[in-house]
Amino acid sequence: MNGRIPREFIDDLIARTDIVEVVDNRVKLKKAGRNYQACCPFHNEKSPSFTVSQDKQFYHCFGCGAHGNVISFLMEYDRLEFPEAIEELAQYHSVDVPREKNSTPAPTAEQKQQKADDYELMETVSRYFSQQLKVHADKERAIDYLKRRGLSGEVVKAFGIGYAPTEWDAVLSTFGRSPETQEQLLDLKLITQNDNRRRFDFFRERIMFPIRDKRGRIVGFGGRVLGDGTPKYLNSPETRIFHKGNELYGFYQAKQAHRNLPRVMIVEGYMDVVALAQFDIKYAVASLGTATTAEHIQMLFRTTSEVVCCYDGDRAGREAAWRALENALPYLKDGVEMKFLFLPDGEDPDTLVRQIGKEAFEQKLVTDSVPLSKFFFDNLLQRHHIGSAEGKAALKAEAMPMIEQIQGDNQRAILTSELSNYMGDRNRHRLEQDVAKANQHKAGAKLDFTALNKAKISPVRMMIRLLLDQPAIASQCQHANPAALGNMQVPGLDFLSELFQFCLTKPKANTAQVLEYFRDHPQSKNLAKLLSWEYAEENQVMVFKDSFAKLLDWHFKSRMDELMSKARLGNLSVDEKQELNLLVKEQK
Template identity: 40%
Template sequence: TGKRYDRFRDRVMFPIRDSRGRVIAFGGRVLGDDKPKYLNSPETPVFHKGQELYGLFEARKFHRNLDEIIVVEGYMDVIALAQQGLRNAVATLGTATSEEHLKRLFRVVPNVLFCFDGDQAGRNAAWRALEATIPGLQDGRRARFLFLPEGEDPDTLVRAEGTDAFKARINQHAQPLADYFFEQLTKEADPRSLEGKAHMVTLAAPLIEKVPGANLRELMRRRLKEITGLDTAAVNQLMQSAPAEAQPSYDPGFDYDAVPDYGDYQQHDYQAQQEWTPNAPGGQQKKWDKKPWDKGKKWDKNGKRPDFEPRGPRTPATVEPPALTALRTLLHHPELSAQVANASTFADEENVYSQLLVALIDATQKNPKLRTMQLIARWHGTDQGRLLRQLAEKEWLISADNLEQQFFDTITSLSARQRERHLEQLIRKERQSGLSAEEKVQLLNLLNRKVPAQTPTSTGV
């Protein structure tokens, strides 16, 4: 429309600096209840939010000889810790911790401490941080993980208990990466059974082999042998047979790892045309000589150039399919599956996302204690597993209050679509070859149904 608006209206502003202290972007935290809670500047040639860390410049400026950096989840956590004298904290800019983040940190310090909330979301973020850390874990580098009491974050906790108590908590409860690694895998794969031992090696092997530090890698291999009770030959054989990472076959045109940002949708791949200024008076050239369109080629009588090629249709922006949104919600909130009465009502045999959603609901209904990482592990080494992991990492721009309602709205919509497909199939078959008695009853029931779709939830949500 050509109108301007204040991108960061009603937000507290946080300047984001590069390694030299230059302001390259801003982050804004909402003052009220608007969404998203945090909003960053759009991506630019000098600002890539998946690589920058809030507070890193300030931490290096305050400490000339930093030994360890604390990674927290938000701007306010960095500020709260700094106010209490802990000036070595940084935060990602609303994205999951990446390998690029760790490369930057390990160039500055040999030790990194991840400080996360104790809830399920915090533990999911910690595991993603572990996966990002492992490729950079050379001998002499160390990573630890600290989980805070559920419902607490660094901001509230350090204000409540003070700096000394918070430092004591770090010293007493922070887990080395290898300890946290094997603790989590033991929860997912029971090493007391043969199947559990094999599953643990399958999960652990690809990650252990990525450790660049020869000493740490060998020690983790030995630890894996001790836990599983398998000898060296057996472990090596299982490691070699572990499924290798492969390119996923699902919707390659969709960027599941992208972190959406409202300003990003205003960017286009074209360049603004440079303003043309005519030669000064007295010049001998015509004002249109040697311009980009003047290549010595004539225009035809219809006003077209011989070398003219029409522009192809504009590719529309990709929108996440509803089934993927439901999958992502269920990954973070597996307890919602208990309210789905009949998942078969939307089990579209031609839609891989719907099939995976039904399988996920079935798994969580049979075992309500399954958490996000355990669900992903069930499909480890498959396209489905890689899809689930990428969905779990994608940033939410939906209010937590609306997630549950959106999930069941999506379930209802999928059920309605499946009903319509079933109805069309029966009508087509009736016209072509006729229906059996059972199929006639199904068709009659579908035609007589007054509501658009049966809500497949047991609670009437």
């Protein structure tokens, strides 16, 4: 794992980028006043509601709410993870991405070139396999197999399915014309060698399934034997660009088919993924001969809110499902769900969807899928007999450490509550919940600065909005520092102080850089809402000072009320009496 990308580099990358150029290369923009417009690339619409501001280096869609800076756009439009978007933008500017010290060194230029060459060779070999399906002497045998499996030419082309010839040296003789290329083929496991150092093709007489990573680059292959040879399926071994525990077959195609994946279904084989896609079920993925790993789960939960594990209903299938559940528990958060669908004996998604069709198959997903909580307890109750105190103790001893791994407070609470039912102490669990709730400190009612009100915007929201537009205002109004308001109980004030301090240190920052700095902040979504609010952009400094004056007035009144309450009880100190007198005079 490489080290963190320095914040300064990200800021510089945003500063040197014109978001209009980047967006216009992907979505044709038209000038509309000070901004640029287009039909939104993130949802279907007939009239443009997607706006790009060159001044603020910010985009916003008034239709679907999509918003952000140039990095956000690359992540959304090109479907990249954050580090990959940084790499893409750095490549756009022909600069290398640095990494912070005390971490694994960033790849050298030579290593980067090696990887680029590896991806290019894998793509070239994949095209060769696809071509062999059309020109090889044995092509009819391969095509007949695909037809027997019910695959159309369109889906074969969409997934880049090909054919590895029967010859021992088809790939070796075609691509290994130099010692250097032969070594590369060997490193990528496209060829292999025996103890006598004789080299030959790794895949022979197989239907070939290219495996793409989440950026669409071919990193490996899966091969299905045509005859009776073994193994039936053969996957690329681990290489410098292929780590099967990190990849899912069909994941790239699923992301390309959906801007927002409604769900992802994990199946067991390549053919299942392809067959489901042919029936327009384009959200299936397959692990590559391994159990569903923690890395798989993290990748999926970053992309979708529903994961369905579809396995055989036999013992092996249920054991695979249990391993997937164990790997998923630490990454379960509120708002995501995991389900399990167990198929009848002798059936797999490929055969089942051909029997019952898309609509019935998807209905089966809804009606027959077992929620994680049910599968969790069904499995445990098969091993622990809760008719005895010892059985209950054993159940709790196994269940609680697993439940405590769950991130989501609500999901963890629900499973804990269900466990208490099986333990027979539901009433005690409810009592503990009620006591904990009663002991929570209840804050008084507060104004909600996050609820945007165009008719009357609060001073806190107004100041945040102005700082987003012009960070330099902070240095121009240093006396209007929100930190001077102390512990004033106004929601959003803490964030305003944080934003003000950032703008003091970065007066030359633009809106895009501010948004990037607060990307992972709990208030980041509310910033986008504020940016979508239009106001008369005049006298910003004066409006900022006036808003701060209002907050200061609220602060004084609140403090005066607090001191007057203490005065009624005769608990004022000498200093507090002087402070109250000054406040009363100020209000006259």
